[in-house]
Amino acid sequence: MFDFDNTYAGLPKRFACIVRPARASNPQWIHFNSGLARELGLDVPALQSHEGLQVFSGNIVPDGACMLAQAYAGHQFGHFVPQLGDGRAVLLGEIIDRNGLRRDIQLKGSGMTPFSRRGDGLAPLGAVIREYIVSEAMFALGIPTTRSLAAVTTGEKVFREQPLAGAVLARVAASHIRVGTFEYFAARNDTEALRLLVDYTLKRHYPAEEFAGNAALALLDKTIERQARLLAQWMLVGFIHGVMNTDNMAISGETIDYGPCAFIDTYDPDAVFSSIDHSGRYAYCNQPTIAKWNLSVLAESLLPLIDAETKQAREKARAMLEAFDRRYAAHWSAGMQRKLGFGNVESGDDELGRAFLKNMHQQQLDYTNTFAALESSLDGASLFAASDSLWEAQWRARVARQPSGARAARQLMRAANPRVIPRNHQLERAIQSAYRGDYSVMERLITVLAQPYQLLAENDEYSRPPCETERVRQTFCGT
Ligand code: AMP
Numbered sequence: 001m002f003d004f005d006n007t008y009a010g011l012p013k014r015f016a017c018i019v020r021p022a023r024a025s026n027p028q029w030i031h032f033n034s035g036l037a038r039e040l041g042l043d044v045p046a047l048q049s050h051e052g053l054q055v056f057s058g059n060i061v062p063d064g065a066c067m068l069a070q071a072y073a074g075h076q077f078g079h080f081v082p083q084l085g086d087g088r089a090v091l092l093g094e095i096i097d098r099n100g101l102r103r104d105i106q107l108k109g110s111g112m113t114p115f116s117r118r119g120d121g122l123a124p125l126g127a128v129i130r131e132y133i134v135s136e137a138m139f140a141l142g143i144p145t146t147r148s149l150a151a152v153t154t155g156e157k158v159f160r161e162q163p164l165a166g167a168v169l170a171r172v173a174a175s176h177i178r179v180g181t182f183e184y185f186a187a188r189n190d191t192e193a194l195r196l197l198v199d200y201t202l203k204r205h206y207p208a209e210e211f212a213g214n215a216a217l218a219l220l221d222k223t224i225e226r227q228a229r230l231l232a233q234w235m236l237v238g239f240i241h242g243v244m245n246t247d248n249m250a251i252s253g254e255t256i257d258y259g260p261c262a263f264i265d266t267y268d269p270d271a272v273f274s275s276i277d278h279s280g281r282y283a284y285c286n287q288p289t290i291a292k293w294n295l296s297v298l299a300e301s302l303l304p305l306i307d308a309e310t311k312q313a314r315e316k317a318r319a320m321l322e323a324f325d326r327r328y329a330a331h332w333s334a335g336m337q338r339k340l341g342f343g344n345v346e347s348g349d350d351e352l353g354r355a356f357l358k359n360m361h362q363q364q365l366d367y368t369n370t371f372a373a374l375e376s377s378l379d380g381a382s383l384f385a386a387s388d389s390l391w392e393a394q395w396r397a398r399v400a401r402q403p404s405g406a407r408a409a410r411q412l413m414r415a416a417n418p419r420v421i422p423r424n425h426q427l428e429r430a431i432q433s434a435y436r437g438d439y440s441v442m443e444r445l446i447t448v449l450a451q452p453y454q455l456l457a458e459n460d461e462y463s464r465p466p467c468e469t470e471r472v473r474q475t476f477c478g479t
């Protein structure tokens with residue numbers, strides 16, 4: 001069924017525990033991602049069968065599966081927890097996809113593991129659907145992310161505030177190595193494991209590259225770059241992760257662990273949706289700063305490998321971390337230029353972008369739709385109320401100055417400004433319908449979100465911001 005080629009299982013025993021998924025009494029399909037299955041080089045009919053359903057629910061262990069719960073630690077809301085680990089997930093194994101890339105296939109919500117602590121190891125249907133839809137939407141938006149291969153219900157009840165249908169998500173990731181994986185070994189002063197993990201991670205995520213100098217520094221450098229790029233992409237699309245704990249930051253640079261995440265409708269830099277984020281630590285505008293903080297935790301964990309002299313190690317790590325701001329700013333500026341339709345660079349571009357956002361905030365406009373309206377205004381339609389005509393005049397002059405002209409501006413903007421994003425109220429509708437046994441709302445949403453940059457009249461409903469009664473003010477972990 002899968003041509004597994006497991007390497008994480010070859011690391012020393014203290015990296016993971018072997019587990020068995022819980023039994024699912026009555027597995028049923030929610031959704032199967034045949035497009036992704038083909039990309040992974042999997043046998044689609046075999047997986048869409050009754051046997052496939054048993055595999056994705058955890059009832060059958062496929063041949064060659066490793067069934068591991070990975071160990072990791074993490075800073076949760078700034079507080080260090082020395083042992084977290086896969087408390088509700090099991091790694092089935094690794095496969096090599098059609099592009100030659102190694103991918104993990106993991107079941108999430110498949111029962112207790114030695115890392116479950118006080119949790120039940122299960123996932124309610126709503127959380128699985130949320131992660132399925134948002135991760136696939138992020139992929140379609142061109143943002144690095146874990147993917148969703150399949151979702152099934154188990155027939156079991158999951159008890160939260162109320163009994164809910166239980167479900168399992170089959171998640172695909174470049175790897176599940178997190179900042180917290182390094183913290184786990186650093187906290188145990190297990191330098192040998194750290195060294196193995198650094199080498200493993202470099203080989204896994206940069207197979208074609210040779211690293212001549214210090215391996216830990218090289219990994220830090222690469223991770224900083226990928227996170228700087230990822231964070232700029234999140235900010236430019238209006239995504240709030242919601243739980244940027246260090247255990248939820250993947251070294252691969254993929255967005256991982258969709259819990260109380262949200263896309264902003266009305267632009268507000270201070271937006272927070274997560275019900276557990278009381279202090280707004282993970283507010284929209286704080287995300288780049290938090291990413292840098294998480295990277296400093298990674299650096300701290302790597303210190304013993306960077307230099308035998310702690311002071312020297314710290315100096316080297318600090319110098320590298322300082323590059324985060326510059327790298328993030330470069331990615332953000334380039335992305336904002338595309339969103340505004342600028343094919344070349346001018347010194348005032350950042351200011352123009354920031355002023356646009358400021359107007360948007362003051363007038364409480366919808367983030368996604370205002371960029372779309374800006375593109376439409378290339379045809380002459382006026383965008384803002386008269387008070388902002390000065391900005392608009394500057395922007396039009398700027399577009400006109402670019403060598404390739406307004407036509408190129410339109411193309412750039414079309415490719416950089418999505419028409420549809422997974423809006424919170426649409427997600428909520430899909431989830432509530434699914435709990436009532438109707439998956440059609442979810443199906444339709446998945447289809448629409450697969451082409452976020454297309455201007456399709458039939459998708460109008462999905463680009464509409466929520467009305468007052470639809471507005472979602474809080475999102476929940478749902479774990
Ligand atoms: P999160 O930040 O939600 O990804 O999860 C933080 C930690 O809590 C991880 O170690 C998870 O495996 C664990 N966890 C979350 N929900 C559950 C659950 N229902 N049962 C067991 N462990 C859980």
Ligand code: MG
Pocket residue numbers: 247248257
């Ligand atoms: Mg997590």
